[in-house]
Amino acid sequence: MKLSSFNKSLLENSNYQVQEDFQTTIQFQFDYVARKVMIRTQRNYRRSIGRRRKHECLFSEISDFELNKLRIFDTYNLDRRTYKVLSLNVEVTDCQIAKTLDALPERKRDIILMFYYLEMSDAEIAEELGVNRSTVYRNRANALEIIKKLLEGEL
Incomplete structure (x- = not known):
């Protein structure tokens, strides 16, 4: 069966539409994965800051007594x-x-x-x-x- 020019253009349009739908789907999937990675990275960063806050403090917050304990002198x-x-x-x-x-x-x-x-x-x-x-x-x-x-x- 021979395709008419109308059928050819319809087939090409449908192929183009399928290809465009496929690219849109891939783009949406990529956007979803990228957004998920950014959200998880932000969550991990906030968790690590929270863990650090439990174990670290500023030098200005340390008492003089504790600060003197940190001093090290070289002896020969x-x-x-x-x-x-x-x-x-x-x-x-x-x-x-x-x-x-x-x-x-x-x-x-x-x-x-x-x-x-x-x-x-x-x-x-x-x-x-x-x-x-x-x-x-x-x-x-x-x-x-x-x-x-x-x-x-x-x-």
Whole structure:
């Protein structure tokens, strides 16, 4: 059967209409998927902001006490001096104090280190050194006077 020119134009119009409907359908599907992606991206962003808000805060909102906990200082072996007391290593990080401790006699230095760095009482120090408690107290007081004079002289 031979197609007439009218039938040909009708067939071409219907093919064109089908093709246009197909492109419109594809465009609507793409728009739907793109809109869905944008909505979900926005929702995920808002969720992540909410999660961050629970775990993060501004530096201006942190108290000074908590902010001081975050501070970190670099320490090097050159910045500290190590003393051996009662088979323990005591590290002194202040340079001036280390110099003054070096100027003290060994016994007085050990008493100062045990009292202040090892946090031992006079009675415990006396027991370790085999002397009276009053001797420990007197040596510690004399050592502190020497340290005070040395530090005042350096300032």
